[in-house]
Amino acid sequence: MTFKPLVAALAFAILAGGAEAADPPATYGDAMRWYERAAAEGSARAQFLLGRMYEEGAAGRPRDPARAASLYRQAAEQGHALAQFSLGALYLSGRGVARDPAAAAGWFARAAEQGLREAQFNLGYLFDRGIGVGSDRETAEKWYRAAARQGMARAQINLALVLVAAGPGARDSLVEAWAWFSLAAAHGEEHARPLADDLGAKLDGDEKARAEAALEKLKVDVPAR
Known part of the structure; x- marks a missing residue:
């Protein structure tokens, strides 16, 4: 029709x-x-x-x-x-x-x-x-996260950027940010890949392992739209 x-x-x-x-x-x-x-x-x-x-x-x-x-x-x-x-x-x-x-x-x-x-x-x-x-920043993170969890790749990138902005001392935020950048890249946002690669180079071995585990969970929990 x-x-x-x-x-x-x-x-x-x-x-x-x-x-x-x-x-x-x-x-x-x-x-x-x-x-x-x-x-x-x-x-x-x-x-x-x-x-x-x-x-x-x-x-x-x-x-x-x-x-x-x-x-x-x-x-x-x-x-x-x-x-x-x-x-x-x-x-x-x-x-x-x-x-x-x-x-x-x-x-x-x-x-x-x-x-x-x-x-x-x-x-x-x-x-x-x-x-x-x-x-x-906290309210921005809240709403980016809500949209990101519904599969919006742009929100996934912006959420990750807000998490990165928390600073190098917030290591758990950097781990989560890498997972969101990587998920956005997996969902077709090509410019998310270099962001993930750049951040990944700053994570140590334990952090990278946790980030990869977080990514696998997101792939299960978050739809690709």
């Missing part, structure tokens, strides 16, 4: 529970109109998907990030995690809304608490860099 028929089918499915029976929409433009109707009836899923269509431009319409932000907010306030993340991204970039990194952090946090790994990564990054929130 191509994307446009899929969008139409989704619109029909969203309305099926509450609207009167009707033929499913046949075109992308029809689907957008169905989404408008479902969104007006309070469907968080329709509000999010319609917001995405306005953000990206769909059915021959120009992009409208302000309309997207309004729709994302409606869905986000109903607890839709992807809408919360998307609204946060608009606040971070200043598209469709005034740029507000603190508001972005707040929406990322709500989505992160629901387990959305992209939001967890972004929230970790904001705390790591002190953007919209106070710089907080």
